[in-house]
Amino acid sequence: MTTRPSESITQLLERWTNGDEEALEQLMPLVYNDLHRLAVGYLRRERREHTLQPTALVNELYLKIFDQQRMNWRNRAQFFGVAAQLMRRILVDHARAHCSYKRGGDRLCVSLKNVAAFGAQPDADLLALHDVLNRLEELDPDQARIVELRFFGGLTIKETAEVMHIGHATVEREWRTAKAFLKSELNKARNSS
């Protein structure tokens, strides 16, 4: 809880990748705090400039949170993978807490109102996506990984290809397929609720 990120994030990431779930418990608030700050800054900037520069935030995030650790990290690919996974955990946990807080834990929260926009109900959308992604993980772990890296990790196609040691075209094709699956599953969930 009271550790400075420059030392601890690396160690905690290492511990977590070695299977220490407790490390994740300590890791999340640290990264969360930075994320929170970045997110706030991002919102302000967005409002001011009316320009979306997705890569800027991603780069900033990695630079600020993870860059110091990158040098120490055994393997860049693994690092990105872990970072993306971490990001997913944080966002989902946060959305979950936020959702139950706002709606008294109502299951409605998880149903989808507006999947495509991902804006009106971001918490709900995120939680639904998380559920569907869990299913995808069982069916096609590689595709799930691509989604995690691209969406939660903010990696480009090229970076994802590097990290996963597969070709660009494969990433493109699998990414497109995964999105089609996820979207159609989310649509189904929405229509049934």
Place this chain on the structure above:
Amino acid sequence: MITHERWQRIKEIFQSAQELGPTERADFLNKACAGDESIRAEVEAWLTADASNEDFLSAPAYQFAAGILADVESEFSAGNKVGRYTILCPLGAGGMGQIYLAEDAQLGRKIALKLISPEFATNPRRVHRFEQEARAASALNHPNVCVIHEIAVTDSGRHFIAMEYIQGITLREQLARGPLSVFETLNVAIQAATALSSAHATGIVHRDIKPENIMLRPDGYVKVLDFGLAKLTEILPEQQPRLHEVSTGVLTEAGTLMGTVKYMSPEQLRKTHVDERTDIWSLGIVIYEMLTGITPFEAESSNQMIDLILEARPVPLVLPAEVPTRLQEIVAKAVEKDRNSRYQTITKLASDLKTLQMELHRQAEGDPDLSNKTLPLLPSYSGDNEQKTRKIEAESAILDRLKSQAISTADFLFTEIRSHKAAFFTGATGVLALLLLLPRIIDPFTPATPQQITTSEKAPSIKALTNAGTSVVSAISPDGKLVAHAEEQGGRQRLIVTSTATFAPSIVVPAADVHYLGITFSRDNNYLYFTRRENSRGILYRLALPGSAPVKVKDSVDSPISFSPAGDQFAFVRHDQAKGEYSLMRSAVDGGTEQTIATRSNGDKFSVYGVAWSPDGSRIVCPTSSWSEGHHVKLVGFDSSSQQEFAIGDQSWFSILQLAWEDDMKSLLISARERPTAPHRLWRIPYPSGAAQRITDDLGEYMTVSLSGDKIVAVRTDPTWRVWVAALDDFARAKVIASGVGLNYGLSWAAGGNIVYSAMAQDRLNISRVDADGANQVQLTANAEDNYNPAASADGRVVVFASSRNNGKFNIWRINIEDGSDAKQLTFTDGNFYPSVSPDNQWVAYDNLVGSKASVWKVPLQGGEAIKVAENYRMPVFSPDGRLIAARYHLNSGSRNLAVFSAEGGQPLSQVPIPVLEWQRVQWLDAHTLSYIKNVDGYSNIWSYDLNSRVEKQLTHFNSDQIYAYSWSPDFKQVACQRGAVISNVTMISTER
């Protein structure tokens, strides 16, 4: 649910289908799904989704999640960023919100971060008033005021204040251990009053003086916190309840308010409008509490307390018997209920306290019992000083261990906790949290001084012998009966002899346009010798005591002299300006036969501030200086018969002024600074070991030293400064935008409208930026040794300056004006000062003091090869068109002038009749007009000189103080000046060894 096999099939069909056109796709699906409608439905759903999937998941998750993340209010923990600061740990909770220890990574320093609770920021008017006041307070730069670095708002709208992190304890914590002694009380009260006095001078009233807001640092400094912050908690006029409501409601709600009521003046309880006299009241109550341990208004409820304060009868003061009557009177006058009967200015209160302190020190000298309790004027909490009272022993012990780093975690923890206003962590969880934190916090904690320096065992007692504040040099006669000193009067200097028995002064040489370099009594006490500079020439005179017309003894004596034991010869230093040579000389007492002992040249020098001939006649000691990885001064001795040179100790100093042998020859006393911006202190150098021991340890500088027995007489100076901004067409409204005590070294008004200046901050010279109205003061350098002579680039984007940050060498550096970032070293030789940026932002001109002749060089602003421009110039300043440079010109004859020369180098194009002051750096008003500082009647103003018409004109109309540096606003309608006064008095210091 989809199975693995089905998933694979659907995926393959989908991936093939999406590569096909619409018509081919239908055919393909018919074949591929081969009657499995559920697979076909799935594939169709995917294809539908895919068709509208352009934007789906196209941006990373946390972009849309920003909205979720941002609307959650989270308090701050280690690693959080607030502005540019990184939270390290909570320090405590103040009245207005949490205080954290944080790190300013940019400047590499720890700061205290106060986050204002949102409830204080709900009223916009209040917030506005708070910001205004806190900004004004942030302009205060005084050693006894906690520095405010920044007032800003976080991304989520939280107001915060970044301020100096002070290690120490609050007066409240100190009082928890019992009352203070009279000496301790005076020490704390004087420093707090001085802080208040500097604030009041700029119109800031503290309003909330109480023991919680006064911090005691282990090095003896007292710091007053939270200037300007009372505005936030203050009750606004529209919210002000009627009096009975005050007594019954608002003020009883919380212990904090109750605590504050005790120190509130009657007018503060009654009205909203208060002036500086409310601070006088509060400090009066605090002084009473320091002496007794309680306030005069102890009561069971705040109602009773308020009644006690508001009722008409005088404050009941019951002080311990050992408190001098005078101090009782002072306290009584500070807490007069009618503010018109009270002290009217805090300055008067401070001066009464100081006078009493001096008086008590004087008395203590003759009283062994009292003198054991005597503390140095400053500091009283020195951790190195064995002579501390038992009350602070425990504290010091912890801090001593802290300093040596040989500390246990628990000690460190509790010192960290205590070092801020309120203990935040309680119980086991808190300790655990801090234990986790420990290894990280301890990192930046480096030992205080690398040098092996010890302080003398006993603190000296110090008393002033003069009070005019203009003393220049001083000496005590060998028999201790007379003290002679030179003092300045209206820009001229005179020589005065005072009896130490009667303190009756007599002027022995009337004021003249000369500069006294040194005074020496003859060994038989019958004559007074003095060296003074007249028209750049050093001349030695003698007069018979008690007073007679001076007789010239010898020309070309450029230092004070020192007599041989028999008094038949004296030693001195001669400076041959034409050759750039310094010679240590001896001469017959009549000025006749002379002999050279040794010569230094090529940039190496003998000091012209003093030499010392040993009591046994065998040694002549003189400081010698050289440039080698910085400026180094060392003490060297010469055998008076063989003239052989030997070193005394191996310590390197930045400057040594005067020196004197003790009679038993066991040690030398010197007035010296160990680094460029430390004050000149008095040190004892045991002979022959040379390991320096510090004698004085206060804020003052000791410029001279002479001895009689165990009595030291020295000129002590206290420099103060302020930055003023004045509009030339409305000079009466000149305004102070920053102030402080200690050295100050230049300022520059940048094109962007802000002003950069160099002044003491955290015991070093640092560069700060401030808006012309005093707002947004930001320190741009820190933890980078000393930083001098800032000059903004013409485009106002960068600042160039001289810095000793690289191994103590003086180089020109460049930083961004915005935040001090992107520091770049531009020069790599040594002795580089006074940079000036060319108007096209291409070049930086600067001077180079290494070598026998000062020279001007230039280097590209972006970095690159340095080019020598010309020799014999200093302090170059580019003309507005960049083609000329104005500078100080050193003539071979040794005299100095101000001159204009081509920016390509060469001889002066014109020499200008502008006074040569040590710090005179001329400036350009336009292509043919220079401005400069001129001192008339002992204070300075800015004048202009037209190179064409040769007309001189006075531009500013100050009628006090010196101007050290100034800079024009970009439109030349306003000027920013660094002004100050040096208060110098002759003091007598008694040490027991």
